[in-house]
Amino acid sequence: MSARRKTPSTPSTPHTYTEPILNGTPTPSSTNMRNNPPRTPASALFPTRLETLLISLYPGTLLLGSIFSTLSPTTRHAPYSATLQSHPPDFAPSYFAQKRNIFNVFFVKQGWAWTTAALVLFLLTHPSLGPPMRPVLTPRRVRAVLRYLLVTLWWAGVTQWFFGAPLIDRGFLLTGGQCELIKDPGAREEMSNTREYVTAAGCKLVGGQWKGGYDISGHVFLLTLGSALLWFEILPAVSRAEGLRDGRRVVMSDGKVRTAASEAQRESHGVEGEAEEGPGLGMKVALGVMGMMWWMLLMTAAFFHTWFEKWTALVVAFTGLWAVYFLPRAVPAMRAIVGMPGV
């Protein structure tokens, strides 16, 4: 154990990359210099190659949806309503272009509950986190729940409540939007003055139209946030792939940059035999939820919202994910609390 923790004999200054010692066998530093040039602490904030591939799935999906809606004659010629942020129901070019489609009503509209259920099942069943099906609070489980709670705070603040109206609705009001009670001119007059209905949900409840502002896509936000959270939690825990688990860089408390693997060796809380286990029930359910989320993201990209509303939603989702899954790699104090998946 102590041999694993030993630092290489090559002198290293703070802020230079130090070769990780995997399985107690240091790699020759010459090889290291050729394959891994010295890293700065900032490099800890960059995604690995596999993570980059994973992240690029999201803009790729939005692009694919946009290309489809441009090329498909049915979709291109269907009228679009900016107020409804969709094609009017009578002209919907596909079942998935209707708001009342069953996947929207029971899956996306309850998307955070699905994300929560998939994550809890994974945490409870995967042996890398603790004894399967036994509610033992291992450090890995506790840290995963902490990360989940932080991401949940971001979801709730953006879509549900932020000291009053959620951030999406605040953005909408700030950019000139308001609730128009079109069926009742008296009430509409009052509304415009008082701005009483400051949430999209409240507005729809009183039969109003949420009009005029810039409304980022709640669907793109939720589907990106939920599925990427599951990816980030699950992949490193089950993957032995260099470039995801071992390729992640972290800044140590002495300022040196190492790979996440070196920290994993010091802080392993896994259960014996974890490497031999196949994908369990939790993993399969999570993959199913992620697959559905990807499909609904593609459908949202093809049939709903403007291009800009979808891309900003992607940026807002990744801002939260970056703060929880990337920032701690460069900030040891944060990492000591929320940890990193698979470490």
Ligand SMILES: CCCCCCCC/C=C\CCCCCCCC(=O)SCCNC(=O)CCNC(=O)[C@H](O)C(C)(C)COP(=O)(O)O
């Ligand atoms: C041994 C391991 C044990 C692990 C135990 C983990 C325990 C976790 C601890 C505490 C959990 C507390 C946090 C609870 C949060 C629960 C979150 C929910 O599930 S809320 C209920 C479901 N609601 C949704 O999913 C709503 C999703 N919908 C939306 O956000 C919006 O509708 C939209 C953004 C999709 C669209 O907006 P709209 O305006 O068009 O409707």
Ligand SMILES: Nc1ncnc2c1ncn2[C@@H]1O[C@H](COP(=O)(O)O)[C@@H](OP(=O)(O)O)[C@H]1O
């Ligand atoms: N993939 C999808 N399938 C069905 N409806 C979708 C959808 N993506 C967005 N919508 C609908 O388009 C509107 C704007 O969505 P959002 O801002 O959340 O992205 C919402 O309408 P409603 O609020 O009338 O249900 C939402 O239900």
